[in-house]
Amino acid sequence: MTRAMQAYATEFQGKKVFITGGSRGIGAATAQRLLDGGATVVVTARTRHAQTPAGATFIEGDISTPTGAHAVATDALRLLGGLDILVNNAGAAAPKLQGLESITDTEWLDALMINFMSAVRVTNPLLPALRASGSGAIVNVSAGGLLPFYGFLAQYGAAKAALNSYTRSLAKELAPAGIRVNLVTPGSITTPGADEGRKLLTAGLGIAPEHLLGGIPLGRHGTAEELAETIAFLVSDRAAYITGHNQFISGGFGEIA
Template identity: 45%
Template sequence: MTTIEMGSASREFAGKRAVVTGGTRGIGAAVVRRLLAAGAEVLTTARSAEHAPPAGAVFTQADVRTVDGARTIAAAARAEFGRVDIVVHNAGGAQPYAGSAAITDEVWREALDLNFLASVRLDALLVPGMRAQGSGAIVHMSSAAVLTPFAPFLHYVSAKAALETYSRGLASELAPDGVRVNTVTPGRVATPGGAQTREEWSRMNAADGAAAATAMPPLGRVGEPDDIAAAVLYLASERASWVTGSSLVVDGGEFSRG
């Protein structure tokens, strides 16, 4: 029996309504599949309709980097479900640059919009409903690169570091209302976007990039999307009912060692 089949048998999310951004590929799609298998109704989003969402999910095309995109997602969720119980902010990413000086103002703004402000904007629209119903779970997707920031991705890791700080503050604010906020912090995961980014980094920095791309985490393999999805579902579930303001590092031991 696979992990998803086990989730289906438990149906622990039956009756829950979830929003997952960036849910048509990679980690986001794995989260959507697991939520659906465990009984949730799921609305997912992407900037384009190029990739089909997992079967059974409601799809809304929207650009999370913009205020209008956040409004589109929130309006679609309200129209489809009436209420939202779970929000998973998965959309994110960035390309490497040849040092911090090569990162332009425009790139910094884009990184902040996608990897930080997208979550802030959508939360601002969906949190009031969660507070009113007295329950909810929000999971923000960070990156283990915040634990060892380096120049080619400084725009990305800075935005993710801001996201983690924001998550802890929001968790404190919303705890009295029964709304939990946590962060999943993945290491290297085998996704199409991640593979493309690592390949580009290797080309830019042949020696260090190639070595980093081929080195294995202590647990002996690169992560799979389902590894991260399992962590997301734990934090979104009642099993984590006493967990808020936390960051769960899921990296095979690569970055989280002292």
């Protein structure tokens, strides 16, 4: 084994990790990447999928409610016996093809609950354990940063904007405790959830799937593994001097186009 391979396989040894939405897509790829680096990983979602990493402990739960979020967070802590790394990855986008005015109050609130409040509610009960870790790290998975969203995803964009603001407040408050808090902003990534969303969108708008590649300078969708690699970097000691940062992984979308 080369030194680089050895470092890859041992970098997260002894680290206790909790990932929301770790049953598939970006969350599952991140769980697998940290498992490959030697971490102990607990993941949560409403349903276990074929993609859910076998090496992770799975907790079933719905984190869009206060009681659901609190239950999975305390369960994860009990199973891990401490916490070093938290990835608030769970999120969901439900396109409303009729535009902004058609988004109901309930839909605005639902978007906030799963894309924003779930992170607040999961993080709060875990903060004492992250403080005790000595090298705690959080990554929150956003979308689009503060970019304007098309009307069909405005509720999702607004909820993620709240997540961005919350993340930076958290980074500032937790810095003296040595806990680093960063954001990642995926562009268009191939995952089960996003693939379903893109199908709905292209069918509803009557456009070809290739049309969606138009605004991406690198001309392709990203992979969940590309996201996982960046998240792994941000929670690792290699990023020890990075906090409050928003890292786009978007093929240039939102940055140069």
